[in-house]
Ligand SMILES: Nc1ncnc2c1ncn2[C@@H]1O[C@H](COP(=O)(O)OP(=O)(O)OP(=O)(O)O)[C@@H](O)[C@H]1O
């Protein structure tokens with residue numbers, strides 16, 4: 001299955017983009033040419049040069065250094081959001097799909113209610129309620145988004161819960177925990193991988209959007225959405241300031257989405273046979 | 275002989291998908307007051323057309339589906355009664371299942387050793403002695419006629435017959451008293467069917483097991499079973515206590531089943547005539563084939579099997 005995945009050039013490229021970005025983010029302090037907070041108002045809006053590979057912004061800070069430092073909040077906060085939503089979704093989704101009955105009814109009705117709110121507006125409302133802080137953004141996002149995953153994962157679980165090998169396990173008396181962790185989770189892992197990579201794209205976009213609106217990561221901290229927000233103020237005079245962070249978001253989100261698509265293709269048993 | 279499994283007045287119904295009114299609670303009765311006894315060391319055949327509720331009964335008997343009415347006693351204790359985890363575990367491992375569809379009956383991500391290991395884990399939890407897991411796995415593989423090298427294989431690297439043997443080994447690993455075979459051989463080819471049935475009967479003799487053998491193929495029943503229940507629309511329509519008395523069937527349904535496996539395309543007008551024609555001679559030939567097969571080694575048995583499934587002369 002994975003062999004198939006690695007034969008796909010697009011998937012490989014996406015993997016390289018994602019891996020490379022993560023690497024740059026982790027080792028940013030050793031790579032960056034300048035301190036991302038050091039401003040030099042005399043050298044503002046400088047064009048790209050050897051000293052400043054991507055030029056400087058309206059305060060004369062090195063855009064390249066800020067971009068690299070910005071990977072950390074962008075990528076790693078999204079990772080937290082993704083793990084949080086997926087974790088909660090997997091937990092409640094498998095429980096609902098495996099035990100069915102009254103447990104399923106209760107969980108799914110809650111899911112229905114959660115899904116009937118417009119998610120972006122709910123996030124804004126929750127952040128407004130709890131106060132502007134990146135932690136609240138993460139909590140709000142997980143709280144709103146898990147329902148969608150719970151539903152997807154429940155469907156996958158139901159499919160496997162009726163399989164004969166699960167029936168056999170139950171008939172000889174394997175514990176529910178054993179069945180859920182040893183049979184169910186590996187079986188839905190393929191679906192999970194797809195969901196996770198698609199969700200990463202969404203989470204990055206979401207955090208960047210909220211930072212752009214000034215609700216997420218706050219001003220001096222380098223974050224791609226926040227950088228876009230700062231660039232927006234000088235859009236009329238220096239529109240090129242928006243290009244770098246904007247393009248970076250598009251490329252990274254696109255990479256995650258393509259990754260999800262190729263993972264789905266690679267894990268589809270029908271595709272393997274052909 | 276003592277009774278190992280007793281079912282009393284089992285009733286099961288499912289809610290209908292199509293209700294005549296909006297909040298209707300119409301239910302479709304799938305099992306009507308089924309009672310049966312399984313004695314130690316015997317093989318009870320259950321035969322019936324598709325949709326007659328055989329698999330549903332199997333689920334009830336194996337503790338997977340609580341019936342609306344009735345009791346299931348396994349060695350004297352009610353399996354649906356609330357009880358402590360310990361005694362439940364001790365009870366549950368007394369019965370194991372083998373399914374028809376061998377591709378979905380094992381987890382495709384498990385190796386053979388994990389498949390059997392799961393059962394061994396249960397056996398150990400239920401208080402069984404199982405200190406040498408690896409050793410025991412080899413023993414089990416040997417018992418079902420598979421080489422020890424198969425232990426690291428994945429299900430997709432095995433043939434259907436081999437996989438079904440692994441499923442039998444997995445069932446044996448919990449040291450059950452009863453094995454419930456739900457069309458366990460129906461999706462195998464004729465010669466493999468005979469091999470598996472031979473395997474089942476040797477295992478039965480050496481371990482003193484009882485089988486419940488669900489099928490819609492009468493030939494395999496005559497080969498393996500001591501008693502037969504005929505199932506139709508969730509009711510036992512006829513019971514044959516001696517397999518040799520298969521000829522003395524009373525109900526039309528059971529007779530019809532018998533005819534259809536003898537390869538007779540009976541139309542309604544010919545029905546009566548055929549009823550007369552398929553008489554003792556046919557039945558005894560079936561019994562003969564059966565006897566011959568029991569004596570023979572498996573390759574030859576395969577040939578006899580192929581022969582017996584051909585249309586007969588009558589008609
Ligand atoms: N979970 C369920 N919900 C609703 N109806 C069901 C369910 N399971 C089985 N049935 C119905 O119960 C009846 C008996 O089904 P069952 O699977 O026991 O038949 P069977 O005798 O095993 O048939 P086959 O020989 O094809 O395996 C069928 O009419 C089926 O539609």
Ligand SMILES: [Mg+2]
Pocket residue numbers: 328329330456
């Ligand atoms: Mg069935």
